Amino acid sequence: MDVSLRPVRPSDLPVFFRHTSDPESNRMAAFTAEDPTDRTHFDARWKRILASPDVVTRTVLADGDVVGHAAVYGDPGEREVTYFIDRSHWGRGIATAALRGLLAEAPERPLLARVAADNTGSVRVLEKCGFKVIGEDRGFANARAAEIDELVLRLDA
Incomplete structure (x- = not known):
């Protein structure tokens, strides 16, 4: 399977909305929008994300199909990664390949x-x-x- 990243296009957003509206995906991700089915909130959030020069956001493609998104965001020294892969593509190495690609595009550490x-x-x-x-x-x-337990992870040099 060919996994690649590209800049987010407006046509990707309806696909992302469908992905992030899935109840099981949200349960697993846990830390989601208060109402992931609120399209107005989704659109406003993505407008802010795409307008920010401080966010590196990419569409994740698997064999040319949009299967998710990945990003680096936050203040210097506290930058975080995030990713969301459509549940129908879990367990196939796509998230790992996408995150590796994103890390190559955003070399800042930690x-x-x-x-x-x-x-x-x-x-x-x-x-x-x-x-x-x-x-x-x-x-x-x-x-x-x-309220749930979460892990904090860091990638250094």
Whole structure:
């Protein structure tokens, strides 16, 4: 499978909305929008993301199909990675390949990542890409309507 990244196009946004509206994907991601089915909020959020010169955002393609997105965002020294892959493509190495590509495009270090502690798939992706667990935290997860444990990971040089 050919996994690649490209800049986000307006035509990608309806696909991202469909991906991020999936209840099971949201439960696993945990830290999501309060109402992931609110298209107005989604559009406003993506307008801000795409207008920010401080955010590196890419569309993830698998064999030419839009299957997700990945980004680096935040203040210098506290920059974080995030990614979201459509559930129908989980377990195929796409997130790992996409994150490796993103890390090559955004070489600044350190980079942080936060993940629900029980999201073992995402923890594996981050660790395969060189991230190390540096701490634990608790936070309110909109998708689970509860406070949950999360892991904080960091990628150094």
